[in-house]
Amino acid sequence: MMRLKALLALLLCTMLAATGCGSGSTSPGGAPVRLLVFGAPEELAAYRTLVDAYSKARPGTDVQLVEASDRKDLLARLATSVAGGAPPDLFLMNYRFYGQFAAKDVVEPLDDRIAGSSAIDPGDYYPVAMDAFKWGGKQLCLPQNVSSLAVYYNRTLFQKYGVAEPKAGWTWNDMITTATAMTRDPAGRVIKGTESEGAALRPALYGLGVEPSIIRLAPFVWSNGGEIVDDPARPTRLTLDTPAAREALKNLVDLRLAYGVVPTDEDVEAEDDESRFANGRLAMVLSSRRATTTFRTITGFEWDVAPLPVYRGQVGVLHSDAYCMTRGSKNKDAAWKFLEFAIAEEGQKIIAATGRTVPSHIAVSTSAAFLGPAQPPRTAKVFLDAIPAVRALPTVSTWPEIEDATGGILENALYRGDKLDDVIRDLDEQTRPLFARGEHG
Structure with missing residues (x-):
């Protein structure tokens, strides 16, 4: 039985590493940080841009995208990999869907890491997005957007x-x-x-x-x-x-x-x-x-x-998606460093410039990275004007x-x-x- 479980874990790990992995630098030694995402081709290109920027800013790091075909595929992959003992280190998920994993204790709380971070201050983010990813009073995931x-x-x-x-x-x-x-x-x-x-x-x-x-x-x-x-x-x-x-x-x-x-x-x-x-x-x-x-x-x-x-x-x-860390990750410190980069001001400016997000980081959302008129929509402020009246669906x-x-x-x-x-x-x-x-x- 133990040998079967080990073989299953190895197989799932191999599948996650090999399927649709687009970006990531390679570094000698150490396992890559695996980030499970899904989206349209243009969205996935945005996340590759973020990963490439992180690799250039942090030479020697290794972050690998695992690209699901759609939301159902992402949920199935995450559930299967967790059951097999080989989950991704991070996954990006909408608040409407992460509760099933929070209830099963799959998600690593981030409060201690946030408290020790010099790059992340919870007060810099829109509360409605942060609150959507709290479970049992703990901050389980950090939101990238507040659409x-x-x-x-x-x-x-x-x-x-x-x-x-x-x-x-x-x-x-x-x-x-x-x-x-x-x-x-x-x-x-x-x-x-x-x-x-x-x-x-x-x-x-x-x-x-x-x-x-x-x-x-x-x-x-x-x-x-x-x-x-x-x-x-x-x-x-x-x-x-x-x-x-x-x-x-x-x-x-x-x-x-x-x-x-x-x-x-x-x-x-x-x-x-x-x-x-x-x-x-x-x-x-x-x-x-x-x-x-x-x-x-x-x-x-x-x-x-x-x-x-x-x-x-x-x-x-x-509409808000967040980066979540799995409890079963074997690479939590490296995963946190990428998550910290993605959620902090520098990373949010990069992904906002691709058009994908309404940044959850308040200062970035009001900057030219989001509101700049170079690309449509020219009235992007519509999304910011909506935030005070935005409500979350039940968690x-x-x-x-x-x-x-x-x-x-x-x-x-x-x-x-x-x-x-x-x-x-x-x-x-x-x-x-x-x-x-x-x-x-």
Whole structure:
């Protein structure tokens, strides 16, 4: 049995070291620091830039990226490697998903290392991002970004059709009006509502792209004065049956069925929203800062960002990823040195310049590294203006399962038109057992 475990650990270690490893200097002696990440090609290029900069600044260091294909692949790789006794030294993960590993004591608390660091002062970082990675009163991970949901829009198309660009303070109804005005047939004529079902009038340009998910719905429920769970600190159920939440959910569903301004499920299967936007066939798309690295490859038109529309007040939903160290790391001191570099001012300036992040380091977020006008979006300050009103989703170990369970139900509501009462009932029934199994930070 011991020999089998050793062989399994060796195999997992070899797989982690060999799969998709892009950057890293080589140094004589000592194991490399292995950092597990995932992202679009442009995002991975940003992390390679960071690793290369660290290698140049610290000659003789060895940091190796282990690149997962997507979020599910990252979670599976981390779980498998931990079980096999060969985890990566560091992993980069969104706060919505790290709770399952925090609950299993996989993550190394960083409080003592932070206290002894001359490069990291917790007061230099946005509290909402730092707090999202606290578990049991301990700082388990250090956030690289404090992004929020924003509206990316094609300025070139807005100017072509003479439609007013979205601006701060616009409402949900303003967004529907704008999306309707930007939903066009191949001849450039406006298509309204269910007219788009006719084959001859099938939109060549849709007005809006939005993922039917809890993380997209949440800020609008909050903006309307509602809540998505009964207790944000220790949730036991979703609360989408309240009037405020029902209204926000109904309005999300109506984007497809009543107004026809978002692509159909067949359209999305053929071309996801971000690709459709980049190809000039989507006027607006709701996404976080991570889309910026991909959209900066666009050469055919000018684009920018605007804040989310509001109901009663401006509320955003936190998008934040952090570097976490595994308890099973055999290279903790070297891993900490890289983590310290990545999170401190120098490292955050490097990754911010790639477009990937809204820096969690306050001074970097207000510097030219982030706000500089050399590359789009030219109104990057939209992301900073959103921070005071940004809220985090619940930190519960079963949250990934909750998102997966709700995703399919919300997709059917948007694309098939399932009855609202049935949707809300199904969401509650499918998630209550998941909340009951969940552990909290």
